[in-house]
Amino acid sequence: xxxxxxxxxHPFEYDATAEPGPRLRLAGRLDVHAVERxxxxxxxxxxxxxxxxxxxxxxxxxxxxxxxxxxAGAALLHALEQDLATGGVEVRFEGMxxxxxxxxAPYRELESVEPARGVHGRGWWPGLLDGIDxxxxxxxxxxxxxxxxxxxxxxxxxxxxxxRWGDTLRxxxxxxxxxxxxxxxxAFLLGVILAFQSAIAMRQFGGEIFVANLVAVxxxxxxxxxxxxxxxxxxxGAAFAAEIGTMKVNEEVNALKTMGLxxxxxxxxxxxLAGLLVAPLLALxxxxxxxxxxxxxxxxxxxxxxxxFNQVTSALxxxxxxxxxxxxxxxxxxxxxxxxxxxxxxxxxxxxxxxxTTSAVVTSIILIVVLDGVxxxxxxxxxx
Numbered sequence: 001x002x003x004x005x006x007x008x009x010h011p012f013e014y015d016a017t018a019e020p021g022p023r024l025r026l027a028g029r030l031d032v033h034a035v036e037r038x039x040x041x042x043x044x045x046x047x048x049x050x051x052x053x054x055x056x057x058x059x060x061x062x063x064x065x066x067x068x069x070x071x072a073g074a075a076l077l078h079a080l081e082q083d084l085a086t087g088g089v090e091v092r093f094e095g096m097x098x099x100x101x102x103x104x105a106p107y108r109e110l111e112s113v114e115p116a117r118g119v120h121g122r123g124w125w126p127g128l129l130d131g132i133d134x135x136x137x138x139x140x141x142x143x144x145x146x147x148x149x150x151x152x153x154x155x156x157x158x159x160x161x162x163x164r165w166g167d168t169l170r171x172x173x174x175x176x177x178x179x180x181x182x183x184x185x186x187a188f189l190l191g192v193i194l195a196f197q198s199a200i201a202m203r204q205f206g207g208e209i210f211v212a213n214l215v216a217v218x219x220x221x222x223x224x225x226x227x228x229x230x231x232x233x234x235x236x237g238a239a240f241a242a243e244i245g246t247m248k249v250n251e252e253v254n255a256l257k258t259m260g261l262x263x264x265x266x267x268x269x270x271x272x273l274a275g276l277l278v279a280p281l282l283a284l285x286x287x288x289x290x291x292x293x294x295x296x297x298x299x300x301x302x303x304x305x306x307x308x309f310n311q312v313t314s315a316l317x318x319x320x321x322x323x324x325x326x327x328x329x330x331x332x333x334x335x336x337x338x339x340x341x342x343x344x345x346x347x348x349x350x351x352x353x354x355x356x357t358t359s360a361v362v363t364s365i366i367l368i369v370v371l372d373g374v375x376x377x378x379x380x381x382x383x384x
Contacts, residue, residue: 013065014042022058024080027065030073030100039076046083059084064095074103145341152262152269167270168277175236176278180285183231187286190227191215191293199301208301212311215294220320224287225279226372229331232279233364237339240271241360244343245353253344268340272333279332280325287324319384327375331368338364 012034013027024045028034061080069077077093077100084091096104156163198211244267247253253263295308342360346352 012038014038014045023060023062025062025065027067029068030066030076031068031070032072035072035076039079042076042080043083046080058090058092060092060094062094063097063100066095066097066100069097069100069103071103074100074107077104078107141345142341145337145344148264149268149272149337152264153272155265156269156273162265163273164266164270168273171271171274172278174239175232175274176282179231179235179278179282182235183228183282183286184289186227186231187224187289188293190223191219191290192297194218194223194290195294195297199297203301208298208303209307209311211294211298211301212303212308213315216291216312216315217320219287219290220316220324222324222372224290225283225324225327225331226368228279228283228286228328229335229368230365232275232282232332233335233339233361233368236275237335237360237364238357240336240339241343241346241357242353244268244340245346245356248344248346249348249350249353263344268337268344271340272336275332275336276329277332279335280328283324283328323375323379323384327372330371330375334367334371335364338367 011028012030015025017023017025061077063077066073081091081093194215195211198214199208202208202211244253247267253267256263256266291309291312295305298308299305339360342356342363346356
């Protein structure tokens with residue numbers, strides 16, 4: 001029999017017997033002081049009982065005499081249980097009181113928690129089902145967002161006074177006017193590259209003047225809206241996702257709901273309307289700057305500015321202009337909508353804001369390319 005120091009009011013005692021079977025009896029106060037004193041000796045006794053219990057198949061732990069048990073005592077009991085179980089011996093707790101049971105409950109719950117990375121080797125079928133489930137949840141959230149956004153846009157058309165026009169103009173300024181320097185640079189270089197590469201090929205046929213036709217049609221129908229949309233996705237779509245995502249992490253979105261304000265009308269609608277407004281204007285501006293870059297290059301090939309722009313006006317039609325602007329409107333809607341959606345889907349923590357921003361840019365660019373292909377097929381069948 002081992003116990004705490006003599007004179008203690010409720011000493012902790014324990015003993016181990018091998019007859020009629022391996023048995024460990026605990027009594028007294030199983031608190032932090034007892035654990036500090038007896039942690040090592042008790043675990044050594046447990047290892048002895050493992051050797052004795054291997055032939056018997058089980059070890060009994062008598063807790064009937066335990067008057068008090070705190071968290072440290074529960075940790076000791078759990079460690080003893082793990083030692084015995086690791087040695088291949090079954091553990092049987094006898095006389096466990098309510099206090100001991102409640103202190104051991106968190107350890108029991110911890111053992112039942114599944115690892116965050118999942119169980120390896122489950123096979124391909126469960127993994128396929130999990131993937132289908134994730135795709136279904138993503139599709140459901142996206143369709144719900146599209147429905148709510150459509151309802152908000154319809155409500156704004158019926159009641160224009162409900163739209164936060166001040167926020168819309170502020171977002172339009174940030175996404176449009178402040179983007180003019182980078183759009184100017186990219187569009188000018190794009191026009192220069194297109195004209196230079198085309199002029200080299202056309203020069204051997206003496207058709208340098210037709211470079212104006214190629215550059216103008218390419219910019220107005222395809223490259224202008226596409227380049228503008230990609231720049232808008234990387235600049236403004238990412239900003240929308242980061243802004244709303246940060247508000248989501250800081251519980252500001254939930255605060256809006258608590259105050260009875262609809263986040264779709266309060267946060268998303270101004271950004272989407274701003275995207276619809278600035279996208280065609282940026283595309284038209286990029287087309288003009290691209291033509292100027294091409295005209296500068298053609299000056300070096302002996303084509304004067306007047307001849308170049310006369311050829312441009314004769315090559316372009318209204319269908320070229322409005323087909324490109326229609327693309328730009330759809331691209332602006334997609335970029336703004338995806339950025340807001342990813343922001344609203346942000347989880348908790350700063351890392352989730354970065355993930356939402358990255359996802360917004362990647363998803364926007366993929367959708368832009370897919371929609372551009374759809375427009376190409378549609379315009380071909382419509383004869384535009």
